[in-house]
Amino acid sequence: MKYSYVTSREGLKSVEKRLGGESYIFLDTETVGDKIRLVQLGDREEVFIIDLFETVNYGVEFLKDLLGDKGVVGHNLKYDLKFLYRYGIEPYAVFDTMIASQLLGEIDRHSLQKVAMHYLGEVMDKSLQLSNWGRTTLSREQLEYAALDVKMVKDLFYILLDRLNATSHQEETLIKTRTSKVFGLKNPVAIIEMAFVQEVAKLELSGICVDVHKLEDLIREYRRKVQKSVMDFMMHNRVDPMSPKQLGEFLTNKLGLVLPKTEKGNISTDDKVLSQFTYHPTVQKILEIRAVKKLLDKLEEIKSFVKDDSVYPEFRQIGAITGRMSSLNPNVQNIPKELRGIFKAREGKVLIISDFSQIELRLASEYVGDERMIRAFKEGRDLHRYTASVLLGKREEDVGKEERQLSKAVNFGLIYGISARGLSEYARSYGINISVDDAQKIRDKFFEYFKSFKDWHERVKRELKEFGESRGYTLLGRRYVAHTFPDAVNYPIQGSGADLLKLSVLMFDAEIRKEGLKARVVNLVHDEIVVECEKDKAEEVKDLLERAMKHAGKIILKRVPVEVESVTNDRWLKE
DNA sequence: GAACACAGCG
């Protein structure tokens, strides 16, 4: 592959001449600390390696102009985009070969090395990746290495694009997007995932502001509490209450409790088990210590990642096999509700917190096409109450709190493939005692009424029996393969939820740009979007966010309406 | 360092 090393204004001129007319180009970067050293740009035949240490300001200006109206193709572009955004460089559209490989699901690791091996049969030498990219004069080997990644991405692009387009799902609304037009991409899930790479890059750059004073106060308070309680407990019982093994033996041998076994044969001491023995003050003490300890752990996790009053979590765009994102360092998707108040809007700003109500049940009824449930949603009914009235043969207004709770379990059970035994156990944890037989009757009644769910479950069971797997697509066309019944009923629903959230964020971003407003997404939690914006724009941004979510809802769900609930607050609390 | 138990969220 031909490459040239560009270190001057004249060099950039010839890059402009060569690439200026392209609608998309192949891109990679090599970075040193928080700076970009090289930006490699290529077309089908040639690679230009632009040295930003040599071309400094005018190099950056050049890239802003060049990429502003172009698509870029790269591998793991979130990484490159975060650097480019910091320089004010923003490509018009994005195609990521790593995401493409993840969507195709043919391999389970997606480094450029692995993807190139699988789709091209190429062996890549990565030994120069960690070489010194900060040295004044780069070696010939380093430049060749820098050019090679771009060549590999180019070869992969055409193959992956074809493979993604080879699926049948189409969605007119999405075919009109930048991503689709620039790359000729027609697969709707790929269209949203490619565009979403830019959203994740921005999300990671935004971070979330933390009330550090409050955080530190709470840590001090909880640490004192835990230390004292653990000391007391050990003095009295000569057992470490934080050790499940010691605790299991102690509770069985000294207190005479009959505890169930875990899968591996250990004595189970989890909260669910212990909560049945709360009449015992020692057990109560253990539960109290744990309750404080788990909060303390979470606070310390957050604190360890604070940098000038914010945390900057990493988000994995396709973190779960269903297509959901995951979050880490710190994980901001599992913050206990009572601690969310330590996250706040930055000075002069507010947070807008919007979520979809009962979204999985809505998606499930759309997915299976259950006429009765769809009608109930259209009529704006309280679904759990409605189900209870059906199951118990009562009027909706006569359904009690516990009865509604039981129906909630049944409704969720549909999505998770619950058994009669599972339902009976679940009900017990809510203080409702029903036998396995009764649970079976309730289940039967549910399926008799919501017939499409029965057909669905039977179809899935048949597929599993016959083929050992159940394959299918989410509402937007995301592929999945499941090997167990619970997976097979859960994946399409959870996956459709992921489709919906991602599309919502994209539509919000598009609207924000169109209106020339400033607002940024600071957290995403499966069915919830948290946005930060100036106080005096809060109303406008909130309306826009709700409209975007509802619009996305209409695209993903053709028959079932979605409902969105929003709160504006200076902290991450729904009050 | 891996495996397990536990616990938080949707």
Add this chain to the structure above:
DNA sequence: ACGCTGTGTTCT
């Protein structure tokens, strides 16, 4: 029960 991640203990 389905999907995740983090912490701590225990074992190899």
